[in-house]
Amino acid sequence: MTQTPVRYSPDVEDVKPDEGETIAKLNETFDTILKKTAEDYDHAVRSVHAKAHGFLEGTLTVRDGLPAELAQGLFATPGEHKVVMRFSTNAGDILPDTISLPRGLAVKIMDVEGERLPGADGRTQDFVMVNGPVFQNKTADQFLSNLKLLAGTTDKLEGTKETMSKVLRGVNTVLSAVGIESPKVQTLGGAPSSDPLGETYFSVTPFRYGDFIAKFAVFPVSKDLTDQTDTTIDATNRPDALRDVIRSETQVLDMEWELRVQLCRDLDKQPIEDPTTEWKQDDAPFQTVATIRAAKQDSFTEDKFQQINEEMRFSIWTGLAAHQPLGNINRARNGTYRHSADFRARVNGCPYHEPSAAQA
Numbered sequence: 001m002t003q004t005p006v007r008y009s010p011d012v013e014d015v016k017p018d019e020g021e022t023i024a025k026l027n028e029t030f031d032t033i034l035k036k037t038a039e040d041y042d043h044a045v046r047s048v049h050a051k052a053h054g055f056l057e058g059t060l061t062v063r064d065g066l067p068a069e070l071a072q073g074l075f076a077t078p079g080e081h082k083v084v085m086r087f088s089t090n091a092g093d094i095l096p097d098t099i100s101l102p103r104g105l106a107v108k109i110m111d112v113e114g115e116r117l118p119g120a121d122g123r124t125q126d127f128v129m130v131n132g133p134v135f136q137n138k139t140a141d142q143f144l145s146n147l148k149l150l151a152g153t154t155d156k157l158e159g160t161k162e163t164m165s166k167v168l169r170g171v172n173t174v175l176s177a178v179g180i181e182s183p184k185v186q187t188l189g190g191a192p193s194s195d196p197l198g199e200t201y202f203s204v205t206p207f208r209y210g211d212f213i214a215k216f217a218v219f220p221v222s223k224d225l226t227d228q229t230d231t232t233i234d235a236t237n238r239p240d241a242l243r244d245v246i247r248s249e250t251q252v253l254d255m256e257w258e259l260r261v262q263l264c265r266d267l268d269k270q271p272i273e274d275p276t277t278e279w280k281q282d283d284a285p286f287q288t289v290a291t292i293r294a295a296k297q298d299s300f301t302e303d304k305f306q307q308i309n310e311e312m313r314f315s316i317w318t319g320l321a322a323h324q325p326l327g328n329i330n331r332a333r334n335g336t337y338r339h340s341a342d343f344r345a346r347v348n349g350c351p352y353h354e355p356s357a358a359q360a
Contacts, residue, residue: 003283005069005212005263012213012272013326022140023332027339029147033092034343041094044347047340049088049104051095053196054246055304056085058294060109060259066289069263072210073322074112074125075289082110082357083292084308087196087246090130096239100193103131103242105201105218106314107259107292110357115321119338122354125319127216127259129201131194135275140332193235196242197249198228205275206264207316208324213264213272215279217286222256243300250299257293260286272327313341313352 006012030047038044045051064078088104089095109125137143203216220226228249235241262284264270270279298304315337316325325333345351 003265005265006267006270007211008208008213012267013331014273014328015331016328019140019328019331022144023335026140026144026147026332026336029144030336030340031343034340037092037094038343038347044344045092045094046344047092049090049106050092051089052305052309053087053089053103053240053242054250054299055087055308056250056255056294056297056299057304058083058085058255058292060107060290060292062290063288069212070261070287070289072212073114073208073320074109075261076210077113081112084108084312084355085292085294086308086312086314087242089242097193097233097235097241097243098239100235103194103196103199103201105129105131105196105199107218108312108314108318108355110355112320117317117319117321117324119334120318120320122318123356124354125323126314126316127203127218128314128316129203129216129218131196131199131201133202133204133217133278135204135329137329138274138276139328143329143332193233195228195231195233195245195249197225197246197253197255198231203316205316205330206270206272206326207330208322208326209261209263210322213270213326214261215264217260217262218292219258219260219286220256221258221291222254224253225255225257228253247298247300250294251296253296255294255296256291258288259290259292260288262286275327275329307355310348310350311352312355313337313344315341318354 033047034044037050060081060083062075062078062081066075066078084107086106088106089097090102090104091099095101106129107127109127111123112125113123137146198220200220201218206213206215220229233241233245238244262279262281264272264279265284269283271277315333316330317334317337325331341352
């Protein structure tokens with residue numbers, strides 16, 4: 001029998017006294033990436049998820065008649081919201097797609113009513129996700145060590161990176177065949193080169209869910225999208241293969257996803273401070289709270305690139321207090337996300353803003 005969900009209280013978090021020091025070091029390391037790439041491209045890009053593969057505009061519909069434990073925060077009120085979606089790869093370099101890394105999906109939901117998180121501008125709710133259920137590091141200081149490794153490879157020997165990626169993909173295939181997933185291998189270039197439109201994307205870290213606690217995920221559900229799941233893309237001699245594939249597919253496919261939540265039901269099995277531990281669906285099943293639909297469209301127009309890639313920032317700390325990010329990793333992502341966005345805005349002379357449905 002499924003346990004009742006754990007109620008949120010501030011006590012579920014374990015805030016360490018040295019977190020501010022770690023965040024300062026994270027910002028220093030992000031600056032290394034940001035400055036190198038800005039010099040290379042003569043344009044500032046994101047310190048992570050720099051390369052965008054496509055942008056979609058769509059509608060998120062919050063389901064009517066949700067049970068009380070699911071009708072929380074944004075999802076307490078049925079209705080429609082305009083959304084934008086940005087598909088990306090996690091590196092701070094804009095790399096050729098032969099270097100296969102984890103893929104990301106950022107979702108911005110417009111015109112959301114309710115008490116805002118501290119410093120959260122506008123009336124939007126952001127979700128930032130990756131195509132795997134766990135984070136590669138347990139704590140922000142471990143993430144800092146990994147980020148320093150990535151920063152050390154920024155702007156270095158793309159040919160070597162491609163060779164390393166091919167080797168790591170082979171290692172990851174062997175590990176997966178025996179039931180082992182290695183986020184470390186995937187982060188360093190061993191992720192499968194699969195079609196981003198067929199992927200399931202996970203928040204990885206937990207969030208407040210009104211009275212409760214949850215993780216989020218976006219699942220492809222229309223047949224056109226699920227047909228792309230596990231489809232491997234050959235990026236040989238095609239540096240922007242993912243962009244090209246997404247652009248061709250979004251103009252002909254029927255695109256529908258479900259936004260699902262996974263309520264925490266046991267703090268031992270679903271820990272708050274350890275995003276390397278997967279919340280098993282047998283213990284905490286995902287449940288659908290909303291549907292995202294996108295009409296057929298060109299996913300890489302100049303207007304979309306400017307409005308979504310250049311003039312928007314995506315942050316888990318942009319949104320409602322009812323969906324406060326939880327845990328050490330999430331706390332570290334607050335100031336660092338804004339630090340990166342401020343760098344881009346300053347160097348490019350292009351301020352970011354939070355859009356509304358009428359403006360987007």
